[in-house]
Amino acid sequence: MLNKxxxxxxxxxxxxxxxxxxxxxxxxxxxxxxxxxxxxxxPGAFTPTCSxxxxxxxxxMYDQFIESGVDEIYCTSVNDTFVMNAWFESxxxxxxKPLADGCGDxxxxxxxxxxxxxxxxxxxxxxxxxxxxxxTVELFFPESNLQDNAGEDPYEFSTPENMLxxxxxxxxxxxxxxEEEL
Numbered sequence: 001m002l003n004k005x006x007x008x009x010x011x012x013x014x015x016x017x018x019x020x021x022x023x024x025x026x027x028x029x030x031x032x033x034x035x036x037x038x039x040x041x042x043p044g045a046f047t048p049t050c051s052x053x054x055x056x057x058x059x060x061m062y063d064q065f066i067e068s069g070v071d072e073i074y075c076t077s078v079n080d081t082f083v084m085n086a087w088f089e090s091x092x093x094x095x096x097k098p099l100a101d102g103c104g105d106x107x108x109x110x111x112x113x114x115x116x117x118x119x120x121x122x123x124x125x126x127x128x129x130x131x132x133x134x135x136t137v138e139l140f141f142p143e144s145n146l147q148d149n150a151g152e153d154p155y156e157f158s159t160p161e162n163m164l165x166x167x168x169x170x171x172x173x174x175x176x177x178x179e180e181e182l
Contacts, residue, residue: 014027036070038065038131040058040073041106042055049155051087053159054158056091062096068171075099081102084100118149128142139166139170141158141163
């Protein structure tokens with residue numbers, strides 16, 4: 001597992017984001033501390049599978065993830081903050097939060113940065129989803145056949161449906177106990 005303090009430490013990854021006409025630097029460490037977050041990475045804003053299935057799917061299932069113990073969901077892509085913000089606005093996304101990985105630092109740290117020169121995209125993130133609890137990656141689901149200039153764009157393991165199933169198996173929500181059981 002990836003976690004703070006090991007060679008794959010993600011805590012120093014930063015994102016340059018534009019919010020309310022202001023530049024902000026968001027440190028991944030701030031997003032992970034004392035929280036359970038789900039991060040999914042995808043090849044690009046405004047691309048077909050990302051726009052018609054993955055992002056809207058996580059948005060539609062957001063409340064189910066929250067009920068299952070996830071505190072927040074973030075979508076990351078090797079795009080700049082202006083592109084990510086415009087994409088989220090065009091999609092009507094209100095719950096999932098964008099994380100523009102403009103320089104590919106997160107994707108690179110995870111071993112998910114790939115070349116997509118065959119499509120004219122340059123460097124992009126391979127598709128994946130991960131559950132991070134208090135700074136430790138507890139579940140990590142990259143799509144199969146990770147490679148540069150892939151001819152296929154697999155979409156099976158990082159789907160919101162699969163991730164919700166995995167999250168619920170990994171973090172079963174306790175049912176409230178009745179007074180009789182106390």
